[in-house]
Amino acid sequence: MNVFIIGATGFVGGHLARHLIAEGHTVTGLARTESAALTLRARGISPVAADLDTRRAGAVEAALRADAVIYAAQADPEHETATVADLTRALRGTGKTLIFLSGSGVLMQRTAGAWSPDTFAEDDPFLPEPLAGSRKAAEDTVLAAVAHGTRAMVVRPGLIWGPGDHGHMSMIYQSVAVVGAAAYIGNGLATYGHVHIDDVTRLFGLALARGRSGGLYHAVAGETPNRWIAERVxxxxGVKARSVTLEEAEQVWGPFGALIMAASSRIRAVAAHRELGWQPQHADMLTMIGDQRLRALATPSP
Structure with missing residues (x-):
């Protein structure tokens, strides 16, 4: 299969491209710059010179040449909305596959660092997080494309972890550099469901192979409250773990980071298990404790 990945130079898109190539697929990827194109070529990915702003038409043309399109970019809401609208319009009646990478942030709950008893499967109703309104609208646009002859799906993972400094683990290591302690907000029981990047890429592979048109698939393997992470960090x-207020948290992680660290987002992958037979192979995010790259984040900048 010829798969076009929008976001192939990113964390998820890059891992996804490597996984699909290993499975025997041909992969093309969007490249906004020549340096990005060189990176993609070195990874065995054919670059497409385009972007999601002034050269979006090039991305749409590449989508029409591919058998399947995966949107895995982390773009600003305006460009994401416009790109999804253009893609779904162009792919009408083609029968091609379009898979949109979303995230469980669309249903996160602002708990001020506290636990939430609520957990959501794919079909469960929820009140969307206001700041993620455009992302939820993009999900809806993709799924609505099924009615117009597109094999469209949405993958909605929890917090993705794996090699590199991504997510709550890295943020808590970073807090040591700022406040001299591993920080959490409030009572520290805010919890995001999490999933390893390799399990996310396997889910995409399964969705490509046998996913249901109109399918929405969660990806989650475990969950760990922030205070537990902080105590292990x-x-x-060899430092203390301590609670910080929301105001202090903004000084540590910035307003958006503090919002994420104070929220709970708990999901269940019922449809992914039942329809695709997906089973995660990495369930313990705390295995990353002690990683040298993460430890380096705890060192204050000179």
């Missing part, structure tokens, strides 16, 4: 570094 503190133990690793």
């Amino acid at each position: 503190a133990q690793d570094l």
Whole structure:
């Protein structure tokens, strides 16, 4: 299959491209710059010179040449909305596959660092997070394309972890550099469902192979409250773990980071298990404790 990935130079898109190539697919990827194109070529990915702003038409043309399109970019809401609208319009009646990477942030709950008893399967109703309104609208646009002859799906993972400094683990290591302690907000029981990047890419592969048109698939393997992460980071570094207020958290992680660290987002992957037979192979995010790249984040900048 010829798969066009929008976001192939990113964390998820890059891992996804490597996984699909290993499965025997041909992969093309959007490249906004010549340096990005060189990176993609070195990875065995054919670059498409385009972007999601002034050269979006090039991305749409590449989508029409492909058998399947995966949107895995982290774009601003305006460009994401416009790109999804253009893609779904162009792919009408083609029968081609379009898979949109979303995230469980669309249903996160602002709990001020506290636990939430609520957990959501794919078909469960929820009140969308206001700041993620455009992302939820993009999901809806993709799924509505099924009625117009597109094999469209949405993959909605929890917090994605894996090699590199991504997500809550890295943020808590970073907090040590700022406040000298592994920080969490409030009572520290805010919890995001999490999933390893390799399990996410396997889910995409399964969705490409046998996903249902109109399917929405969650990806989650476990969940760990932020205070538990902070206590393990503190133990690793020989510092204390401590609670910070929302105001202090903004000084540590910025307004958006503080919002994420104070929220709960708990999901269940019922449809992914039942329809695709997906089973995660990495369930313990705390295995990353002690990673040298993460430890380096705890060192204050000179």
